[in-house]
Amino acid sequence: MEIKILGTGCPKCKTLEKITREVVAQNGFQAEIIKVEDLMEIMTYNILSTPALVVNGKVEIKGRVPSAEEIKQVLAKY
Amino acid sequence: MEEKKRIRLIVAVAVVLPALICLYYFLPQIVDLFTYDLLGLSSGSHLGTSVNFFFYDTVKILILLFLISSLMGVVNAYFPIDRLRNYLTTKKMYGLQYFFASLFGAITPFCSCSSIPLFIGFVKGGIPLGVTFAFLITSPLVNEVAVAMFLGVFGVKATLIYAASGIFMGTVGGFILGKFKLERYLSDWVKQIQAQSEIETEKWEGEKTPFIDRLPSIIRDGWDIVRKVLVYVLIGIAIGAAMHGYVPEDFFAGYLSADRWYAMPLAVLAGVPMYANAAGIVPVIQVFVAKGVPLGTAIAFMMAVVGLSLPEATLLKKVMTWKLIGIFFGTISLFIILLGYLFNFIL
Structure with a gap:
C-alpha cells in the first residue's frame, strides 16, 4: 500500500510520520511511506487541518495525531 | 481498544479529574503549607511571599492549561472544523455565519501551521472571504492557552470580557472586511482555486473511531500543550x-x-x-x-x-x-x- 503523510512541517506532522513508520515496521506492513509537504498537493486532498494520513489515496485521519493502535487498525484494513 | 483498557481509562479519568479540581481548590493552603512549614520560610519575608507566589501561580496555571486544553480537545472531537465548513456552505445563515465562524475560531485549538490549509479549504468550499476572515481573526486571539492564562492571572470577569470581545471583533471585523470586496487581492493561485470552488454537497462524515478510543490522544494532546508552554x-x-x-x-x-x-x-x-x-x-x-x-x-x-x-x-x-x-x-x-x-x- 501507499501511505502519505500530509503536513507542512509542523511538530504534529513529524510525530504522525514517526508513529506511522514505527507501526509499519513493527507489524511488517508492506507499505511505501511518502511525506507530502507541498501545500498545493496537500490541498488536493480537501483537508482543512494538518496532519493527515492518506492510504492508497483515501484520507483516513485528519487534523490530529492518532495513537499507534489506531494507525494499526486503519492499516490492517488494506 | 479492548473493553478492559476502556474501563481502566474511565476509572483513571474519574480519579484524576476530581483530584485535579480538589488540588486547584485547596491550592492556597497547600502552597502555604509547602513554603512556610516545609521550607521554613517566614510568611512575612520578601523571599517567602515571592516563593509562595511563584509556586501558587505556576501550579494554578498549569492545572487550568491542562483542563482547558483537554476540554477543547473534547469539544473538537464532536465539532471538527470540517463540520463547520459543511454548515457554512450548505445552510442559510442570514448573517449569522460571521458569528459562527468567529465562535468556531475561538473553540478550535489554534495552530499556525494549519491556518493556511484552512484558509484555502474555506475558499475552495465557496465560503465568502469575509466569513473566512471572521474565523482567521478569532482563531489565534482566543485559544486554549490565552483563556487558561487569563483565567489564572486576571480571573473570570476579565477572561469573559477578553473572550467575548475577541469573538465580537471577529464577527464585526469579518463582516466589514467582507464588504470591502477584497477577493481581487488574493494570490493568483488562490484566485484560481476560488474560481473552481464548488459548494460542497457531500455530507459531513463523522469520525469512525469511537470517542472513548480517541480520549487517550485528546488527553495526551492537552498534556503536550502544557509541556510545550511550560517554559x-x-x-x-x-x-x-x-x-x-x-x-x-x-x-x-x-x-x-x-x-x-x-x-x-x-x-x-x-x-x-x-x-x-x-x-x-x-x-x-x-x-x-x-x-x-x-x-x-x-x-x-x-x-x-x-x-x-x-x-x-x-x-x-x-x-x-x-x-x-x-x-x-x-x-x-x-x-x-x-x-x-x-x-x-x-x-
Missing part, C-alpha cells in the same frame, strides 16, 4: 515576579494611563509586530496592570501581540498580496484600539 509560563512568571520587586509602584501610570489618549494606539502598534506566546506575555502584563497601566490598555496590547504578528503575516503571504495583509492588519489594529478605549471606559 514560557515559568519565564513569564519569573519576569513578572522580578518586576514586582524592582519596578516602582505606579511606574507606568505616568505615560500609559487612561487619560493620555495616545497611550492606546502606542500600546497596540507596539504589540502588532511582536509575537509572544500568550503563556509568556500574560504574567508580564499582570505586572503592568499592578503598576498602573489600565486593564483596558493591557488587554488591547495583549490582543495585538497574540492576534497579529509578523510571522503570521509572512504565512499569510502564501495566500494574500501584501496589500490585503495590510488591509487585514490595519482594520484589526483599529478595532483593537477602539475596543481598548471602550474597555478603559467601562471597566
Whole structure:
C-alpha cells in the first residue's frame, strides 16, 4: 500500500510520520511511506487541518495525531 | 481498544479529574503549607511571599492549561472544523455565519501551521472571504492557552470580557472586511482555486473511531500543550515576579494611563509586530496592570501581540498580496484600539 503523510512541517506532522513508520515496521506492513509537504498537493486532498494520513489515496485521519493502535487498525484494513 | 483498557481509562479519568479540581481548590493552603512549614520560610519575608507566589501561580496555571486544553480537545472531537465548513456552505445563515465562524475560531485549538490549509479549504468550499476572515481573526486571539492564562492571572470577569470581545471583533471585523470586496487581492493561485470552488454537497462524515478510543490522544494532546508552554509560563512568571520587586509602584501610570489618549494606539502598534506566546506575555502584563497601566490598555496590547504578528503575516503571504495583509492588519489594529478605549471606559 501507499501511505502519505500530509503536513507542512509542523511538530504534529513529524510525530504522525514517526508513529506511522514505527507501526509499519513493527507489524511488517508492506507499505511505501511518502511525506507530502507541498501545500498545493496537500490541498488536493480537501483537508482543512494538518496532519493527515492518506492510504492508497483515501484520507483516513485528519487534523490530529492518532495513537499507534489506531494507525494499526486503519492499516490492517488494506 | 479492548473493553478492559476502556474501563481502566474511565476509572483513571474519574480519579484524576476530581483530584485535579480538589488540588486547584485547596491550592492556597497547600502552597502555604509547602513554603512556610516545609521550607521554613517566614510568611512575612520578601523571599517567602515571592516563593509562595511563584509556586501558587505556576501550579494554578498549569492545572487550568491542562483542563482547558483537554476540554477543547473534547469539544473538537464532536465539532471538527470540517463540520463547520459543511454548515457554512450548505445552510442559510442570514448573517449569522460571521458569528459562527468567529465562535468556531475561538473553540478550535489554534495552530499556525494549519491556518493556511484552512484558509484555502474555506475558499475552495465557496465560503465568502469575509466569513473566512471572521474565523482567521478569532482563531489565534482566543485559544486554549490565552483563556487558561487569563483565567489564572486576571480571573473570570476579565477572561469573559477578553473572550467575548475577541469573538465580537471577529464577527464585526469579518463582516466589514467582507464588504470591502477584497477577493481581487488574493494570490493568483488562490484566485484560481476560488474560481473552481464548488459548494460542497457531500455530507459531513463523522469520525469512525469511537470517542472513548480517541480520549487517550485528546488527553495526551492537552498534556503536550502544557509541556510545550511550560517554559514560557515559568519565564513569564519569573519576569513578572522580578518586576514586582524592582519596578516602582505606579511606574507606568505616568505615560500609559487612561487619560493620555495616545497611550492606546502606542500600546497596540507596539504589540502588532511582536509575537509572544500568550503563556509568556500574560504574567508580564499582570505586572503592568499592578503598576498602573489600565486593564483596558493591557488587554488591547495583549490582543495585538497574540492576534497579529509578523510571522503570521509572512504565512499569510502564501495566500494574500501584501496589500490585503495590510488591509487585514490595519482594520484589526483599529478595532483593537477602539475596543481598548471602550474597555478603559467601562471597566
